[in-house]
Amino acid sequence: MIAFGLARGSDDGTQEMIGSDWGGANGFGRFETLELLGEGGMGVVYRARDRASGREVALKLLKTTHPENEVDADLRLRREARVLSALAHPNVVRIEDAGVYRGRPYIAMELVDGRTLSVWRLESPRTCRDVVKVFIDVARGLAAVHAMGLVHRDLKPANILIDRGGCARITDFGLARRIRGGGRDDDASSTVTRPGFVPGTAPYMSPEQFRGSLLDGRSDQFSFFVCLHEALTGQRPFLGSSFEEVGKSIVLGNRVRPTSLSDLSPTLLGAIDRGLSPRDQRFRDMIEVELVLRSA
Template structure:
């Protein structure tokens, strides 16, 4: 049973759940506005003061973000030892569902975008979602990002990885993350490449039934050429995607600015 209230929010229904926690539709009793309330799992009975301080610092960073493609974050707090974030509520499709309904379009003579979309990808793929306005409004396509790495911040403090578990969605992990090596912005760019590859082909670059087989593919094999999977794909986008998911960080784009410049060519 979901909690009836979390901080100043009245829980209305459960929207989704996964390894990182649960997302609820909730009502802010102060303003009467609906929000998406994400109650994060800490992997333990309570959240210590140090982890709470880190969550507060992370929220301060998120609160400063103001971009039409980034979901708005309103408030952070702790409920019964578990941290929560109140975010903008956006209705729509998951990325997985969007790819399912769009996949066949990739192989038709005149491919089309069947839904304008807004992507909300969180630390767990279970939460990843895409929002679609009315089908007649294809000119209003918009992508929303909703993944701020909070699971990793909490893992460092609350001991989620004490037993050696990896944080994040397996298919989006860069090789260096699988190997337990230091991570930097190029690891995030790898994840961006996986998403771009999926959006262009309808499938991830690597896929398997078990994490260990998936990791073997990521570390040892090359993905199928995008343009062989999507005959209508844009060659420049395909080149960008393939470079983003190269095994060695030094072989990828080094900054998001470089990616932007490549997409602008």
């Protein structure tokens, strides 16, 4: 079981252990921690049991090994809780609880019995129909996110979970942003959104994201089609050996076009081409994307 798409092992090689500061050797408040599921640069996710309900959850906490980034990490976790509490959709990971314990925020999420899109794609041969079915789910989830006036800003295979029944869910909303007048949000003064800070994961970012422009749902749409391209062909459409090189390829539209693209239907190939186009040439919204995929 996995949640939030965090890989095992931290970025700096450290291991975050729950100890007395977390509420006991195997606990955090009312949650009994059972297993480390994943760890990223700023957070850890545990399989945990809610002692009150007996239900198992994915418990997301901030790490304590990077105090210099604690304010921004705290803001992201709190924002993720706000975003998920406002969303109720079968293709978005469900929040069970959120709060603060001993000054530390946490999120308890549904525990998804599944794997990331990347693992799902490699664990057995997948047909084009299999892949498109998953991405119809993702399109529906993104449509719900955008209907709330939100942009995910970090859609990638690691943030798409597929359960044992084949249902896809979007997760990890730590970089999500609500677009308001002037494009400002309630933590625009932090490094989460400060000028010059480019949030996201380079190979999956839109051109406007690299430029630091204001974003709307079409930015997530671009990321969606990067993921779809990779899932169908095994290759990302934009390459580079560094953040800057990848960004240049994306901004200039220098796409890789593997020969396997020729095996796709004209409708599906046309959808990918349109989704990876400049912003004003993409689909109007993810509802339109879903309709096109259903006809592909």
